[in-house]
Amino acid sequence: MGSTTTRSLGGAENSGINSVRVDGLGLVELGWKYKSVPAASHGRSAADYVASGVSLGDLQTPLLTLDAAAMDSNVERMARWCAEKGVLLAPHGKTTMAPQMWRAQLDGGAWGITLANVSQLRVAHAFGVRRVMLANSLTDPQAINWLANTQGPDFFVVSWVDSLQTVALQELVLDAVPGSVLDIIVELGGEGGRTGVRSISGALEVARAVHASKHLRLVGVGGYEGSLAHTADAGALATVDGYLSALKGLHEQILAEELYAPGVDRIVTAGGSAYFDDVVSVLAGCVSDGTQGDEAGGSAGGERVDVIIRSGAYMVHDDGFYRDISPFARGGQATAGQPPFASAMHAWARVVSQPEPGLAILDAGKRDMPVDEGMPEPQFLGSELGGSMVALAGASISAVNDQHCFLRFDPATTTVNIGDVVRLGLSHPCTAFDKWTLIPVLASTANPGSPGTGYQVVDLIHTFF
Template sequence: MRQIEDLLEPLTELVEGMPSTEVNIPIVEVAGRGWNILREDVALPPDVLRKSALERNEQWMRKFCEAADVIIAPHGKTTMSPQLFQNQIDAGVWAMTVATLQQLRVCRTFGHRWVVLTNQLIGRQAIDYVASELRNDPSFEFYCLVDSVRGVEILAGALARNPAGRPLNVLLEGGSRGGRAGCRTVEEALTVARAEEVASPHLALRGVEGIEGLNTDPTEASIEDFLRYLVPIAETCARESLFAEGPVLLSAGGSAFFDLVADAFCAADLGRPGQVLTRSGCYISLNAAMYTRAIERLLHRKPALADLGPSPTNALEVWAYVQSRPEPTKVILAAGKRDLSYDVHLPVALHWYRLGEDRVHEVPGEHTIVGLKDQHAHMTVPPDSPLQVGDMVGLGVSHPCTAFDKWQVMFVVDGAYDVAGAIRTFF
């Protein structure tokens, strides 16, 4: 297995954000360069991660899991950064969650032994890779999903031809009508579960899973209804002794309703040991809109969680220059679709800074990003806006999963925007 240090290939001026005069710098040496974002020591736009927010978010989630008596396997697809994966492992996460074969390979390449694939394991390349890893590494603990008898047959047949040396752990997936994958009825789910029992010893049914955030109507009431649908599947499977030995995993994986997941699954009557697994991935960075509001709603639902300490906060910012102010009420920023996630909400202007000043300002109200081009953001501003050409604006984004994937390297900064390190992503 490669170690984390093996991924730290030298950075060159071809990496976005790097100073033009710096070449072949090992990532481990970035922290010692004395760079500062506001002093223009790096090329704008960079995507930065606030170190204090990352640490705060990790601490809060650890306390939440302890208080709720759940474990977490965060979605690695959010960041695809083995360095952040390792930080999460060090903070006590149970495993990493992935969605694709490539993401699984990244986890395995950098030594992660416990991985959950929250997708059906389909295709010769993927099944053969997993079988080989299970056969060659006794410490590798792997889980994937099934939601059809045909899927069970594909896995069992592939493993009969290419044995893994031990059973493949599977979770039975339930889904909602109009949603993504997953069995739509309890009866359908039980038919799949019984097929898995027949497929022993190639497969071992280890639990029940769903993705509540993909519900077609993601309100609190509909999420609770969906979770109430999943629980009887698990309870019936337990009564029919369809689960393999060991604790029964009950898992759901969104980043907005994990408190409801904990409540519903912890109340399940399995008649045997169970373990609730949440898979929130966006908690590590949060954002300036969607998931920040989700955390606010969570704390409103569960006021007692305020006792866990400072709540998760946004760690992601993209800094860009004011490139033009062609009209009194229009500002053009030098960052666009190539730099900023926009699939859920447009970016939000958070801070601004003028060279030579001694502080960062909060962006006043009525400064609104109204559109993005490839490399430009259009912002509507009031006529008396203080922004002028050459100023820097710190932008918050809405969707972490499509923010990280735009950057090979992201700088980690302290409260003064001194560069304290850098992370590499593998998308």
């Protein structure tokens, strides 16, 4: 991507996290508040428990697990793709709120971590994340004040604004913090979307206000195309591409008016986990190493322009929404040398009741599993947790209560007993992690029919929601 000698926002080579603080999670004492581990483990440190050689069968249901081999593959896959496309990656950390997983993404070459609010920023600061994009507008005076007094060389944060009122509010609060400056991205939205200025002309007004402010400096433009579409059909993709073209146009007009802060490299950012290929296709032309001038998206001052995507679900992926809509699973890419991501999360639930033929009640519910993007998917059945399992064909989850779910099956072809264990595929990692404060990581869950050593617990992931 060119020389980095004048980069103020840096590149992936300078990103990081405080590994000493992350490793310190291994000292956390296991106890009653961690529902994924049995009472026999209480009083032991997380690291000692893992080192003792525990496996899936030593845990208890209901349970959420992660697959280490799948996550490693997904991280490497995404890092290689971004490098090939010449874009940077700031994965959305709110998906997992797990510093151990953030470290894996940063070690894999990510530019930084994206977050959504100030409480999440405090988690990142506590674990020494050096570079954060806050994909939201700060309007709480205490949050603005905290950031102004906390940011520095080891905690760089760039946040968004989408209105003149937000600019004025931040200016007012920052007047009380002498010398304070926040780096700002102007957010462009779209009709029917979430946040973001609804027109290029309106976004330019906001950009001009940031440019004229005492405490804000404009470093980029951004937005979220995922709020404008939810499928991968032609109409949805056309909507996404139209929005991205408008975002590119906004960046070009800001360049033309010289509204970006001088001497600071620029960011053009979009891209959740569903349409990041479209983002790169449309916005890749914005990338510049600062030596090409305005014609290549740069500027006379030599500042770089980086396209940063913020996909958050790719590391874990799923067996539902993202499996169906991910760029690596549609459009023929999976058969053209572009293997899809692998689902790295599964729920495990035990049969606690069989009140009717063809109905089994499992001990996992919406307090344990996500249901906002589709019901859990019954995949395998076994007589014990950690043992061999058989494919559970034709079964489905028909309803989910707080602590139970309803497994429907054909009793003529499938035998289910009290105490049996079902492995469930899940949809939407963003609403899976918040239900667990501790998540066991297994070496691999790829072959439930013959688990072998793949069910060894190799880590315990701590989350901070």
